[in-house]
Amino acid sequence: MLEPTASQIQIRDHTARDLLVIAPAGCGKTEALALRVQGLLQRHDIVAPQKVLVVTFSNRARDNIRERLRSYLGTGQLRNYVSVVNFHGLSARIFKAHANVIGLSPDLAIPESDWVSTECRRRNFDFPVANRVKDALRVAKQEMRTDAEVEEFLSTNREMAALQLERDRIDSERLTYDDLPRVAELILAVEPVAELYRSHFGAVIVDEFQDLTPQQLRIVHRIGYGRTTYGGDLAQGIYGFAGANPATIHVVIREECSEVVEFAESHRSSPAVLGAVNSLIPLTSGTELTSADPASWPHGGLFAIASFSTAEVEAERVAKLANRIAGQAPGHRIAIMARTVPRRRFVEAALSEVGVEFLRWDDGVLDTDTARVIRAMLSKFDVDGYNAATDKVEYLRLASGLKTIADAATRESVVDALGWCYEQLREGARGHALADPSR
Template sequence: MSLVHPEDWRPQGIDYLEPRAWEALRQTERSVLVTAGAGAGKTEFLAQKATYLLQTGRCPAPKRILAISFKRDAARNLAERVVRRSPPEQARRFNSYTFDAFAKSFLDRFRAAVPDAYRPPANYRIAMPRRQDYREFLDRHEFHGINADQLEQAVARARLPVSDEGSDLRRAVAAYWRAQYNEPDDVLLSFAMINRLVEYLIRENPSILKALHLTYPVVFLDEFQDTTFAQFQLLRTAFDGSDAVFTAVGDDKQRIMVWAGAMPDAFAQFEQNFGAKRISLICNWRSHEDLVRIQHVIASRIDPNVEEPEARADRLVGGDVAAIWEFETEEEESDCLARWIEREVRAANVEPHDVAILVRMRANEVEGQLSAAFEEQGLRLRNVARNVGDIAIQDLLGEDLVHILLRLLRLGATSRSPDNWNAALLDLQFLEAVDPADETGQQLLQGRLQTFVREMRRTLRELDPVPESAAEAAQAALDFIGAEVLRRAFPSYRRRPDFDRVWNGFTALLQVSLQNAQSWSGALDEFEGLGQIALMTIHKSKGLEFHTVIFYGLDNQTWWSLTPNRLEELNSFFVAFTRAKQRAFFTLCAERGRPVTWIENLLAPAGSRRVTAADLIDE
């Protein structure tokens, strides 16, 4: 395919890039740090820059772009945007991973090169250790002067190999690694340990390091403010001494993962270690002017020098766009929330799935408190933090396997679905490595897909949309693609336990979605959450957006740590507020706790007011 001259290139799929975005996009000779607030279009900027580099030959074939995000849905969203904006032969050279997926795929590919003492078997299992697990380990091995948090952080940061000599903490880390390898046929590795293994592997194998440098001259880093010490060290080990050019994007006002090991000074470290130029984006494409004004008040409390964003979205609603809703009891709170949402949905002001209820923590408890009242109003509340099998619903919906099989089921459940047809063809083209220019190969793929769709429609006509039919329908879609084909195509599925975890979650959620379905299309809508109000934690909401956001629990018991001197908690509050495109509300329940007065005082001058239950329902 012919390349585009850099001066002739134009944005793909959008009409406008702000001048600062153009500057950051064209910066290809040195690394750049793009600071961008909520709604600035960070993902779209990265997709445009990837398209620019591929289409102009600034990243020439066969070299690739490595993109690393923190969340699976963010990584997939970015990859899908590049696919929509670039020819297939170029888009295939854009590799989008989460940090964990990148490290795991690297380990699985080069496991044999890990030094003997730390080489895991091919059938290692993924562990998700809790604080209690670390505590029990310390007690069992009689390390009494160390707490669970210290051990967890030390395991995540220690460079391998770890000796038994030195401090008690160092000896505890060495003992922890031995314990995880204690059973040769049942090795347990956390993602933090996988990170350490990959850093060690790269450091000890110059030939692998050289291949990495040759493959990836361009590296994108999304949500860089949440980068951990270990992840940053892995990046430095992997790319120090190379000619790789980095583009990191993030917003330090959304740094809410310090508790999980994120670097408090990630931006400064990046500028120093990679010689990066900092460029700040100014537009907010998500929220309208009235919401952006309130967001800026919160942002200014976090960083007094922050620039005021330029709102680019239109206001589409009347009445309050931000308020604190005050209730006497939790029962009144649940009832009024349900009644208000039902009224808004009935008036066609908002779709149920474009409303999100955000909680600081314990989503399962809040689901129990709200469900009955919502059901009484004919609303369905979906707790995406809830597990189906061994995987959370929100994580499951970001899986490649789920997207591929869901498209096939959609084709079987409808008489015509061009979007799903085109997407399924692209899936087959990728999975079977058929060149887009191969007309014969493309015709064969279309013929195969047409035959499958006819058979799938016949199968679904014969199967009642009931839970007992879930396994057969799902298996029919999987058999068409082939489990082994999927496992070869996606590194995250190469180990059978990892594939089974997602496959079992897929069939389990399909079964749940069929419980009250009237049709297969209705069940698939249920599967994807259409017509349902999302319930999730703030941390899971990052990167998402909703028409209306309701934060459940702005009180001193739920958010006891929200104080003026704890910036990470204020960052969390900022993240919750900025998920909203049109409206953002907070609930305050006297039965649960007292107001966070200083936050109210901060927001009141910007137009946020307190609303009682009676006023809310009478509006």
């Protein structure tokens, strides 16, 4: 465990429960937020039966901060005093527990994939129509509207394709990803329910505040206004397509929080890389960064730019470079980042060509909670029952207990991982061997 920096200690020891932490990538934000929770518990600001609510935007971020929290708190204290969820998971929990207060059934299907996109493809919508449908539904549902009000909004704006899709969703008794925060906000508008959550969570931590939509911020405010620590960096906003508005959110949070702590030392990047990043500040409005330990980077590190005639040529060069680095540093991991999924596929093909094994960071089977579900299923897997099943995919869904998983992101990851299991079993792997990677 690294020695906390002065800024991290300041965050840990800040006594007021409202705090804004501005921390560019690699500056120790996750560590600081974990220390923040440690400080709240050590000072007995949060005592049983209250908990600290930690909210992230993805399963990866959730797993990352959970591991940091475990290192500072231990498994028992983490389990008893902290709830770590992503926004869709939080919304799904609120819906499952209190759907009846807004006249909905808690048995409505929780999303396990992007149903709207799937339906647009099934109905053969061309790209402009599909985008308009998805945008219309997102805009309609990012305000606190009931099902009837969503339909009225779509009808008034003459979004007829989106309206038909919405009616089909209601008829099929399901929720989409856009519905989850909408119904959670409707539920939290019921004061006794909101008071229940305010009483249960004595403090809230939001990781990557710049990715909040106004709707998500309203949900946070209903649970922990004035008792929330926000961590993030305006230059890292990536959810504009989903309705995030970093500048507006930043203004509102600044008004809420009594103190702001800014990080400017990077623990992740070399001085050369930081020089390149700093050169983009006029475009990103980011913070100028310095290296926390420049002496640890031989010759100040390395930064280079290369341009290529085609995506295939670029991918080939990336794959060869990765292969060469892996040969010289076999104990290290190499990260390759692509701007889009299609661009990533070029790199994957090139890596396969040179014989380099790789994992996709977003593969569901790599998610911690998903891996736990899959391992439990495979450890007692009935191979004979699976082989005799007419619908083997449905057999896997039932065996995994998919229907009992409320968290939408975890459901999606489990579905993805079940696809991996299906392919492995089809190729002759045994359930127990899949559950134990050492076999």
